Amino acid sequence: MKPSPDPVHDYLSAVGREASALPADRRQELLADLAEHIEVTRAERPDAAIAEVLAELGDPRTIAATALAEAGHGAAGDPTHSGAHASTGAAGAGAPARRGKVHPLVPLLMLTLSLPFVMVFADHPGPLIGVLFRITGVVLLCTSVHWTAVQKTTGVLLAAVLPTAVIVTANLSSAGPAAGTPALLANLATLALMVGTAAWLWRVRRV
Template sequence: MSTKNAETSGSATVRRYLEAVEREASTLPADRRQELVADIAEHIEIALAERPGDIQDILREVGDPRVIAAAALQESGTGTWEPPRRRSPAWVPLLLMLLKYAFWWNFWLLMLSTVLEVAGVVVLYRSRHWTARQKWLGVTSIVVVPHLTLVVTNLVFGHASPPLYWGVAIVMVMGVMPLVAAGWLWRTRKH
């Protein structure tokens, strides 16, 4: 790799690192966040001047962006320090909650998927990919409303088949609504 390509690659690595720090510190006031990123950028620049080519080692020494942001939040009084949690991928809670709809046909698989659905709700609520409002809307659309629809349908119609228009409405609420809500959650997730 030529020296110019190495420099370009190094600056891209540093830029991504600084973007990660800024993203993790997004709850800091804007001026404090900019000051934090500028301080870290200056530190990296000085270290690179002393040891050119050791970008990965320098970034490792500077630290994990989540830890830096958490420390800055604690220092500013706007947050508490927590060790960084491993983020579960955004698709995990969605898959766990949607598995129930794939296994309606078998009682044991339905029971297993119900346990997985509960796990999906827990993972969703612990996730940092969505706001509290998005989580609430997602769980309501994917889990609560379809279950309530099933209960009401059984109470109203019992073992009799519902009329066609009710059947279509029930299929839409129990089949289409969870898929649409999962798609919406997927599109609105934070990266």
């Protein structure tokens, strides 16, 4: 059989057919989110074959079944669907497609840079800026389409919740953030944890 000149169009058409039971607006959101995901992936990996990109998204029938289940139509579909299926299914259920437009590096930088502001500008607006960076990073990470729910939860715990708990505990036990070596070592160890978590999230961002 002669290969299709536009496999992306064929793929989206197949999803649309399988998800025909969805309301028209939700079906269009699902297709728009899938198209955006494909566009972002191809831009970040120009050497990847389009067949590989589509294979990573998954079978159109599975994606449609997931979207239908989340919208209250039909069965739950394949429970082993990937993070890409979950994110696209959520978009089909009414999540804004524009969430995927934030580059995955942005939340990682926000989370990682939150601690240096506190360390360098401890007596100035640094702590407030650090808190704002951390909250913004968590929000962007949790609303991104580039990670699964498990990866997001792990990232938030390791790059936001645990660092905050360690720093607060170390500073309180050392009588303040300027108490010397113990607090500094705690901050440096926490920074290493946050950098390592950001690097891990970057590596697995398309899984």
